[in-house]
Amino acid sequence: MIRVLVVDDEALVRSGLRMILEAAGDMAVVGEASDGAAAVGAVARLRPQVVLMDVRMPGVDGLTAAARILAAPDPPKLIMLTTFDLDAYVHQALRLGAVGFLLKDTPPRDLAAAVRTVTAGQAMLSPTVTKRLISSFVDKAPSRAESARRRLAALTAREEDVIRAVARGLSNAEIGRELNLTEATVKAHVSRVLAKLGLANRVQAAILVHDAALG
Known part of the structure; x- marks a missing residue:
């Protein structure tokens, strides 16, 4: 089973992501966190293989949490969750070592496939989404x-x-x-x-x- 941590400040979003991932059959959501600080602690405690984390959260945001998580030894694969039109700093997380990101309206099948992809050691480089964002936001x-x-x-x-x-x-x-x-x-x-x-x-x-x- 692929161990996943879900991080989002909205409980409804976390619940929806949990349902989608656990319905896939080969994934287990080992924990949830509502902000970046809680995410850093949950990663250290639960040792997930993959973290799905919102970029924009109150308190410690996703970018700050990403820096802390990815700087630790043997970090999990990190996928940022974002809304295309708002999160103009997602490329900073990619520079830190995040393996990609998903839009929040990603279809359930694609969400599960993305988790499998990064677990297998590949980055989320979708020509139709990731390349467009990188190209738009890189300085x-x-x-x-x-x-x-x-x-x-x-x-x-x-x-x-x-x-x-x-x-x-x-x-x-x-x-x-x-x-x-x-x-x-x-x-x-x-x-x-x-x-x-x-x-x-x-x-x-x-x-x-x-x-x-x-x-």
Whole structure:
């Protein structure tokens, strides 16, 4: 069973998320929290594998809690819950190491699939949602773009092809088909690129590409 912690200041939202996740059959909601401070404590106490956390909460907000949770040893996979038009700082959570986010009106089937995806070690890089948000909210300042380009210059041509595809939200299988590589080879390339650039996950790789204005 995948152990999930649900964090939202609205009890009705927490209840709805619990019902959806537990109906999936392979997930257990091990706890709930109504603000960021409670979430940090619940993570330490309950050791969930995945945390679904609202960005906007009274008291300690989701972003502050994300920083604390992700800075701890062996942190859980963190997915932020957001409303697209309001949460212009979600990219900061992705930079901290969150594996992605979901809109609050995500269909139940997609919510369960997202939890399985991050548990399997993949980031939530949906070409139709995540890439759009990253692209909209990442700071495009010239100094940031120049710094990002310098970092990417360390990659080989093939590694750059792979990270560009990652930034477009493609899976390893899709990248393999596009670049005529086996899925295992793509996986190795992705791991090598993340290590070379000092990145935690595919979301951070996508942000770096967007910072450099290459994707």
